[in-house]
Amino acid sequence: MLRWLQNTCKYAVLFADSAFGIRCRHPVSDDRFSSETPIPPLAYIGLIVDRRLFTFVLASFVFFAGYTFLRLKFLPPPNAKPAGQQAALDAPAADADDLTQAESADGGASDAKTTEDAGDSPGATETTTPAVGDPDSDQPDSDQPDSDQPDSDQPDAITGPAQRPQWTTLGSMDPASKHWMLVTISGQGGAIERLELTERDEDNKLKYRRVDVRYGYLGYLAPQQAIDVDGxxxxVVGKGTPAALAKAETGEVxxxxxxxxxxxxxxxxxxYEDIESVLQKTEPGQSLKIEVLRQASGNEEANEAGDDAGDDADxxxxxxxxxxxxxxxTNHPLDxxxxxxxxxxxxxxxNDSRLSSLMTLAQVNRKSILGSEHWIAGLGDPERWIWxxxxKTLPTGDAATAESIELSITLSDQRMERSGGKxxxxxxxxxxxxxxxxxxLSVAVTxxxxxAQKIALRLEGVNGITxxxxxxxxxxxxNWGGSAARDVVYKTDADGYELISGMTLLKHARKEAKDPDQGxxxxxxxxxxxxLRFIGIDAQYFTxxxxxxxxxxxxxxxxxxxxxIVANEKQIARHKERAVNLSFYLDTKVTELAKGETYRQDLxxxxGPKxxxxxxxxxxxxTVYYGWFWxxxxxxxxxxxxxxxxxxNYGVAIILLTVLVxxxxxxxxxxAAxxxxxxxxxxxxxxxIAEKYKDDMEGRLKxxxxxxxxxxxxxxAGCLPMFLQLPIFVGLYRALSVDIDLRQKPLFSFTQWASNLAGPDQMAYWGDWLMDYFSGRGNGxxxxxxxFLPVIVVALFLTQQKMFMPPATDEQTAMTQKVMTIMTTMMGLxxxxxxxxxxxxxIASSCWGICERIIVKKTLPEGKHFDPGVLEGTVTSKTTQNESKSSFADRMRQRLGHIEEAPAERPNKRKRPPVKKKR
Structure with a gap:
């Protein structure tokens, strides 16, 4: 290696000398280098170069830096679109949806389906989500350049009065409404964007809140960055949320x-990240000041006429x-x-962000969705459609009312023509x-x-489960392969109940890139x-x-x-595979529809909770699975x-249950003791006996x-209690692992420590200063x-082991005990x-075990269990004299060890004795 480096430097110097006239001096003798000049290896570090080489390098760097600076300052690069999007815009006869399809092919996902920003910190942002009025957004906006708008002769997918995406909600967070959900529906895509559980318990508190956050909740706003002002x-504002109940100084609510x-x-x-950073420093029950800019009353009519959100900002x-x-x-409801x-x-x-329960056409006449695609070529991604x-409000017969939302979209002849239909x-x-x-839910096509046309619908499943x-x-x-944080579950008459792990789907997507979906x-x-009895996404405590x-x-x-999966399989880290986002889809059977005929599917x-x-x-x-010992x-x-x-109190109840068992x-x-x-x-x-039969294993056992x-x-006899206790211990472990009632239940109501018995006690947060190898989520x-509670568990394990482990009698036993101590300590991890x-x-089981051993030791019979004469073989034990009192195992062992005599042959099979000849 050193010889190769020496020759490389030598010929580089000769090339500089001959090509550029740059004279390089020997660092020791100041002589010119030649192929025969021997150079000490360490001398290459201190090469002395002619001033012209240094001037050439410095001038080149200054020229390049100056050129780059001046170009960026006086000739800024055009706001060019991605290649796929620009190609779609340049096509004069292209459908407006070609833009969407080109973006997807080029890797530019829609504003709702975006790959998350690198980094898992709370402040990570979605850099690909377009803001309202952004020139790069595909949302209709009057402030966009003419080149961003589709040609006037291109078909428009929207025939309703609204020409901009809208949001609306179902349900409420208000306890008086008696709703257990707050569902946010996006008009762009016509699907579910968010679903929060708002059910209250007997104390009027959220029955299912987020247990991983402790700061205050304002409400989901479907936020976007404003254009003409910083804000x-x-x-959208959900009913009953703190944002909906906020009061202004001038009286507005x-x-x-x-x-x-x-x-x-x-x-x-x-x-939005700025708002989130402020909220993270708050607590539930705290008051928060919010300053907003609201459209003047004179502009409300324009807003009702269908102006877009970008115009509102203007x-x-x-x-x-x-x-x-x-x-x-308030507390954060479980999203x-x-x-x-x-x-x-x-x-x-x-993981990708995508709306849930999207709807599109699976087949139009002879045109259908191909292979791993998720929409028919020519129709584009249904997440970009604006519905x-x-x-509506539906009567329910009591004070509470049911709510309903109807969404519709008309696909024109020009749009459908490229999809093989009308x-x-x-x-x-x-x-x-x-x-x-x-x-x-109901989905319909007219x-x-x-x-007549042959039509089939596709209904996507939910994704983004907590x-x-x-x-x-x-x-x-x-399954033997285990499960992920989110799994697909379904039940059919042919297969019964089945679970497809998220990690299985991720491995399949990595292996079969051309067909990543699993049938x-x-x-x-x-x-x-x-x-189909049901199909959905299953989490730890919710489905x-x-x-x-x-x-x-x-x-x-x-x-x-x-x-x-709803993710980029190449970007999912190995230690975070359990958290991969996933979904499913359902295709209806093909139905032939005459003019004006409608096909409808209800489900x-x-x-909710499990x-x-x-x-x-x-x-x-x-879906509520307890394992083998159910x-x-x-x-x-x-x-x-x-x-x-x-x-x-569930903490006390767990201790009492352990003591009872x-x-x-x-x-x-x-x-057993x-x-x-x-x-x-x-x-x-x-x-x-072991010393006597050191080299004779068979003799030793005998x-x-x-x-x-x-x-x-x-x-x-000592193994029987262990076999009886094993199902009980495992069953108790499973009961505590699966039971959702432990979720959100505190050990002590006056402190945040151990406020969720279904999760770690979380005494102190050390993720800010401890290296990710130890404190990371998934990889730590x-x-x-x-x-703190696991530390007590390990300490009790070590105490129990030290108190009741017999003293070592030889080196092998001592080494075994040291290994057991180390393994017990490692169990703490x-x-x-x-x-x-x-x-x-x-903790309760270990404390009971310590007390039990002490109590058992006091109740054991005093003296020796065996007569010394019996041990030496000079006296026969009473147990051996009475065969009826021998154990089943002893009787089986004696039966197997006894060699029975061969049965006598039948008379017709017996050989006659030889006849003795008379002399």
Whole structure:
């Protein structure tokens, strides 16, 4: 290597000398280099070069830097679009949707389907989400350059009055509404953007709130960055949220869509991340000052006429009204469905943000969706379609009312022509009743052409299900391969209940890049294959699934179903594969529609907790899985709930349950302890036998067996309690792992420590200063929080081991005990992220075990268990004299060791004795 470096430098110097006239001097002798000049190896570091070489390099650098600076200052580069998008704009006869398709092919995802920004910090941003009025946005905007607008002769997909994306909501966060959900619907895509659980408990607190955040909640605003002013544009305000209940100094109540937030908590904001950073320093119940710019009253008519949100921002900047609101923050409701870019600390690089329950055409006459594509070529991504929205109120017979939203979009002849069809109208509804975890859905298509058309619909599933606890939870799976934080679950008459792990789908996508989706079922002529009971996404404690419509027990109109990831499989880190985003889709059977005829498919969307009673009421009981020892886990879970109803604290209930279970097994534990004591008494004799038959294994075993038979000792008697205790311990562990009632239940109500028994106790946050190798989510050994309860568990394990481990009698035993101590300490790494409820179980069980051994030791019979004469073989044990009292194992061993005589032959088979000849 040194010789190669020496020759390379030498010939480089000769080339510079001959080509540029640059004379390089020998660093020692000041002579010119030649191919024969020997140079010390270390001298290459101190090469002395002629001044002309230094001047040439310096002048070149200064010229290049100056040219770059002047070009950027006086000749800025044009705001060029991506190659795929520019090609679509340059095509004179291109459909407006070609722009969308070209962007997708070029890697430029839509504003709702974006790959998350590098980095998993809370401040990570979505750099590809266009702001309202942004020239790079494909949303209709009057401020966009003419080149960004589609040609006037191009077909328009929107025939309704609204020409801009709108947002609306179903349900409410107000307890008086009796709604258990708040669903945000996006008009761009006509699908679910967010779903929050707002059910209240008996204390009027959120029954299911986010347990991974402790700061205040303002409400989901579908925020976008404003254009003409520094601020954040509000697109939607959910009913009953703190933003909707905020009060202004001038008497106005609630923020409104079109408002621009310019200041929060006295701090100026220009992006949503600025608002989030202020909220992270607040607490529930705290008041927060919000300054907004609101469109003047004279512009409200223009807003109602359908001007876009960008025009609202312009009007606000031209004639704004400044309002100062005060909002009282609350706890954060669980956002069961959300866009991946709003994941906060659980934002995973590579996961895509995409709306849930999108709808498109799966087949038009002879044109259908190909292979791994998700829409028909020519129609474009359905997430870019802008639907018209109509809100309705439905009577329910009581004070509470059900809400319904109707969305529709008309695909023109020109748009459909490139897809092999003619004009059709797509429509869908979302309906939500009070006190329900179910959203009623319907999808429909109407043929607007004179000729009949063969149509099939595609309904995408949900995605972006909450990642709560993915870095510490351990979801039980019925498959050998395990499960991820989110899995696809379904049930058909042919396959029964099945779970497809998210990690399995990720591996399939990496292996089969051309066809990343994994098929679930297809119409193969058998009705049982396509008889679908439910299909959805399953998390640790929650499930979101499609169900048959009310009054039906199965969905039979779907001909195909597949599952896949909603992510860039190449960007998902190996240690975060469990958190991959995934979804599925359903294709209806092809139906021929005459002119004006409509095909409609009804179903329901369940989005709620995996409470056994709730799941069973909706046909989802299979999703609550306790494992092999369910027959033990379920009764113990019921007993735990009974104890909680008595004492009112799940921490105390877990301790009482552990004491009851261990106390019921005390007789077995005492018998095992007596057997262990007898074994210790036989240890010296066993050691003598081992020394006597050092090289004879068969003789050693025979002598040990004879000794045990002589004294009446059964070595298997101590194993029976262990076999009986194992299902009970595992069942108790499963009951505490699966039971959702432990979620959000505190150990102590007066402190935030151990406020969620279904997760780690999170005594202190150390993720800011501890290296990611230890504190990272998914890749860290310990996690981002210091947990105190696992430290107590390991300390008790070590104490129990030191108190009851017999002293070492030789070097091998001493080494074994040292290894056991090290392994027990290492268990602390595995127990460090165990939920607090399980830690309480281990603490109570260890304390009971210590007390039990002390009590058992005092109740053991005094004196020797065996007569010394029996041990020496001079006296026969009474147990051996009475065969009827011998153990089953001894009798089986004697039976196997006894060699029976061969049965006598039958008379006709006997040989005659030889006849003796007479002499």
């Amino acid at each position: 954040v544009l509000v697109n 609630g923020l409104q869509a079109g408002d621009i937030i310019v200041s929060v908590g006295g701090k100026s904001v220009s992006r 009007n606000a900047s031209a004639n704004p009204t400044t309002l100062n609101f005060t909002a009282e923050l 069961l469905i959300r866009l991946a870019k709003y994941g906060g600390d659980d934002q995973i690089k590579g 018209s929205i109509e809100n 004009s059709v109208k797509l429509s869908r509804t979302f309906s939500l009743a009070p006190e329900s975890y179910v959203v009623d 043929n607007l052409d004179d000729a 990642l709560e606890g993915w870095w510490y939870s351990n979801k039980i799976s019925p 679930i079922f297809a119409d193969e002529g058998s009705d049982s294959n396509t008889t 979101v699934a499609y169900l048959p419509p009310e009054g039906s027990d199965a969905m039979t109109e779907f001909s195909r179903a597949s599952a896949g 329901r969307l369940f989005a 409470v056994p009673e709730v799941a069973a009421a909706h046909g989802l009981e299979d 027959f033990v886990a379920k009764p113990l879970a019921s007993l735990l709930h009974l104890l909680y109803a008595i004492v009112g 261990r106390g019921a097994m005390f007789p077995l534990s005492r018998k 007596i057997n262990a004591q007898r074994m210790q008494e036989l240890a010296p004799e066993m050691k003598k 002598a040990q067996r004879e000794l045990q038979q002589r004294v009446g000792f059964n070595p298997m 050994w310990l996690g981002p929080y210091f947990n 595995f127990f460090f992220r165990v939920p607090a409820g399980l830690c309480l179980y281990f």
